[in-house]
Amino acid sequence: MKIVNLSQRTPAWLAWRAQGVTASEAAVILGRSPYQTPWRLWAEKTGLCLPDDLSNNPFVQRGIALEDTARQGFEERHDTLLLPVCAEHTDHPALRCSFDGLTESDEPVELKVPAQKTWDAVAREGEDSLAFGLYWVQVQFQLAVAEAARGWLVFDPVRPKVRALEFVIERDAGFIEQELIPACLQFHEAVRKKQEPTPDPQRDCFVPMGEEALQWDRLAAQYRAAERRAKVLEAELKGHKAQLAEAQSGLVGLMGEFLLADQTDLRVLRYRQQGSVDYATALEALMPDLDPTLLESHRRPASERVRVTLKGDDAQPAPAEPDTPRRRRRKASAQASAPAADDSAASVTETTLEPEPIGYF
Structure with missing residues (x-):
């Protein structure tokens, strides 16, 4: 691997990452991520779509704040030192890694500071958990760049009395050489040449192009104008409804104990309407052990x-x-x-x- 002298989370580091493919993007490129599609990642890297701003995400903020603590915890448990460095693949410099830490024998250690729910899932399901599957790909990418035989995947919530979950990840040469590296290099070329991958209509954004873009702008302008007018009318209607309620309250007050008033062009009738049944509460009280799945057969069409x-x-x-x-x-x-x-x-x-x-x- 080729070490790159960059400090992580600096503008220069962000620019370096943007010019290649990183370990955290590998699962997306392979279509294994439920959170992002290859098309969306391509669209963000080519500037077609803006990436989500995660800077205010509390989970992201917590992970960054506690990364050093998680690193120190691993160092203490294994009596080693971890060096957070940036590196590129020796033969394919477009493949780039920002290691949370490399051991003294150049084994990558990927540190995750998960929410309790994620930690519980990993503790319960182990290598079958969603988080493990996603980050296993990330560590394989790191093993390819570091040219290492094994690495570590660590889930450390950095909470008192909650242990870190550590997995030794062995290098899968077949996966790396036959699937991971070819897919990542192909994706990098698609970004460089702006060759759009096929979007998923169920998960990706529609981006109008050409004549459709002109139609979109026209309809969007029409929608905005109608929305502004609707807000004016809604405010006016709300004012009239307030006047109606005030007048009605006054009329009822004048009636005293009478239930009916019929004067000039206005008739006022006071009556009591029976309340509706709260079926959810009634069902819970009458049949507390009912399996919720039995209700699905009675659900109306979506x-x-x-x-x-x-x-x-x-x-x-x-x-x-x-x-x-x-x-x-x-x-x-x-x-x-x-x-x-x-x-x-x-x-x-x-x-x-x-x-x-x-x-x-």
Whole structure:
């Protein structure tokens, strides 16, 4: 391997990584990652799409903050020193590694500071766990660059009374030479020549090109204008509803104990409506041992939904609604069913289409 004199997490280090293929990208390139596709990685490296900003991710921040502690823990357990260095493959300099540490015998040590849930899964499932499978590829990449016979994969949550899980990773020469290196070099060439891999419609973003891009811009402008007008009308409607509620409250107050009033062109009827049954609570109380999977046969067909998010200057948050029990129930239901997303600074419109079966991934 060829050692590269760079300090990790510096601008020069980021530029060096961007010009090659790194160990952390290997599982994505091979199509083994559930978190990112080869097309998305290609799009980010060619500038077609912006990468996700993980700088404020608490798990990423914690991993960076505790990496030195995890490194020291390994050094103490194995009476060795780990050297965090950057290196390139001797024959294929596009293959690049930022090692968490190399032992005195140049064995790579990959340190992970996982969340408790991940650690529990690795402790329970071992080499069959998702995390192990992803990072096994990463260590094989490091073994290829370091020209080492074995390496280490360590899951250390750096928590009191929680032990580190250590795996010795033996070099898989067949996998490295026949699958890993060819795929990574081919991907690097695709990035260099801007040869787009086939996107996955279920996981990747649609990027309009040519005439479609012009149509997209026109429709997006139409949507923004309609959204701005809708907000004005919604605010006006909200004001009228507030006036209606105020007048109704006053009329009911004037009626006293009477249930009916019919004066001029206005009729007011007070009545009591029976509350609905909370079937979820009733089912839990009446049949606490019911297997939830039995309810799946009674589930209505899934419906496809569309969420449109306005980003930028037009994304003004809507005025807050009064906090009522009904609104809290509605909000809780929406949070339970909606996909996770940070829409705190964006305007979101969600549309329900006609029910039809959809695929899950």
